Amino acid sequence: MEIRAYNESSIGIVVSDEILINNVQDAVDLLGNTYYQGFEKLIIFKNNLNEDFFDLRTGIAGSILQKFSNYRIKLAIVGDYSKYKSKNFNDFIYECNKSGQINFVSSQDEALNVLK
Numbered sequence: 001m002e003i004r005a006y007n008e009s010s011i012g013i014v015v016s017d018e019i020l021i022n023n024v025q026d027a028v029d030l031l032g033n034t035y036y037q038g039f040e041k042l043i044i045f046k047n048n049l050n051e052d053f054f055d056l057r058t059g060i061a062g063s064i065l066q067k068f069s070n071y072r073i074k075l076a077i078v079g080d081y082s083k084y085k086s087k088n089f090n091d092f093i094y095e096c097n098k099s100g101q102i103n104f105v106s107s108q109d110e111a112l113n114v115l116k
Contacts, residue, residue, distance in 0.1 A: 003037055011115050012039035013108070014048060022050040027064040031071050039073070041115040043108060046079025054081075056088055065102050076103040076111035 003012040012034055014020065021027050021044075034042050052058045068075045081093060081104060096102040103114045 003033065003039065003042075005039070006043075006112060010038065010040040011112065012037060012042045014042065014044045016048055018048070019050050020044075020048045021053065021064065023060065024063045024067065027067050031067060031073060034073055035071065041074040041076075042068075043076045043078060043111045043115070046077060046081075049077070054084055054089065056086070056092060061092070065096065069101050074101055074103075074115055076105050076115055078105055078108055078111050080106060 003014055005011070006013055014030070020030060030042075030044075050060070053061050053064065056062070065075070081089075084090070093104045097104060097114075100114070103111065105111045105114060
């Protein structure tokens with residue numbers, strides 16, 4: 001995993017083709033790495049998250065996103081969410097995006113715009 005700065009700002013972009021977050025501890029480790037490198041905002045890609053994250057019944061998404069909120073690290077998760085037909089999940093995305101702390105977006109450009 002690599003975290004790159006965007007235009008020397010406080011936005012970090014996670015660069016990896018692997019699943020990096022399988023559980024809450026993985027998210028805490030990423031948060032520590034993010035904080036240590038001085039980033040206040042982070043972009044991660046959907047493919048870096050275990051698929052269980054997207055099943056709200058597991059509770060993983062809520063636990064992980066609460067950690068980002070607690071540490072005041074703004075997060076954008078880039079990906080295509082169209083395959084998730086659950087009303088609960090779509091409501092979850094809507095509420096997250098409304099708050100601005102956690103954002104589900106479709107492109108890196110959109111992520112950069114919401115994190116500025």
